[in-house]
Amino acid sequence: MKKVSPAKLLKSNPFVLAPMDDVTDIAFRKICEDMGASYSISELTSVDALVRDKVTLARYERGNLKVSGVQLFGNNPETFCEAADFVGDNADFIDVNFGCPSATVTGNDAGSMLLKDPKNVGEIISKLVKHLDKPVTAKIRLGYSKMTYLDVAKEVEDAGAEVLAVHGRTAKQKYTGVANWDAISEIHNGIDIPLIGNGDVRSEEDIDKYLGSHADALMIGRAAIGNPLIFEQFKHYHKTGEKLEYEDLKQRRKELFMDYLEELDKFEPYNPGLKIKRQSMWFFKGVEGVKHIRREINEGKKTIPEVLDIVKRF
Ligand SMILES: Cc1cc2nc3c(=O)[nH]c(=O)nc-3n(C[C@H](O)[C@H](O)[C@H](O)COP(=O)(O)O)c2cc1C
Structure with a gap:
């Protein structure tokens, strides 16, 4: 298998799609990759579910992706290694989730709960790095409730991770308030591995504010939902200093939504009803003259080819 280095990819293209549960499936990630995302990481995946139940999930498959990072969560270093083996060649690199604030994850001492004990974070990364013949990256928040980010970031670096992504909020904050980019900048100054800053990046102005000064790369989450074009726009702006307008x-949105559906049909052809309705709402948000498309898609339960027909007709 060809070796992929996330650190190297970031040097030529610093815009990464954030992992988002129930949003960034392999079809969506592929469209974002085509639009110019440097790389993407899968929705979070439980190491225990993989190892104990041997569940096969589209979320960790590589589909047609050129670069595939698979995100794992859990708390036992050995189970992480077994799960990474199970995922196998679907992943070019493994990303470890130390940021999820959801009670179902933290209740099992995983995700952001691990930020309370930086040594645990280091142990998981270090075991994986020694076990795998591929890069390991980590995604953290600033802390669980107390700020532990500097200790955690040092542990991640010393354990041999190739890249660190930081969402500039604590787990307790969930998505409230604004992301703390001063803290992200502090980490940037404190470690030598590439740092991806994350939190509230929405516009070209944010690139000017944060890229280079606060972080080596930027990760885009909510602003990319239904909007893979943001990667084309960011890349264009980064290269030329000019904003790209359509x-x-x-x-453009119609074409992209059709590309998304065609890709989804290849990898998740089963019962995607609700997912398609949500994605169609996101892809057409703020676009004028598409109410009728959305209405038709939302009527009853439809297959992917039926939805494609509706979109094509308009
Ligand atoms: C619906 C949703 C699902 C998410 N799922 C994950 C996940 O699976 N793994 C993860 O590390 N972060 C997850 N996040 C957090 C995002 O990756 C990102 O850190 C956060 O949204 C902040 O970035 P933004 O302001 O650009 O959205 C999720 C966020 C949202 C909104």
């Missing part, structure tokens, strides 16, 4: 946004 003459026919409706047409």
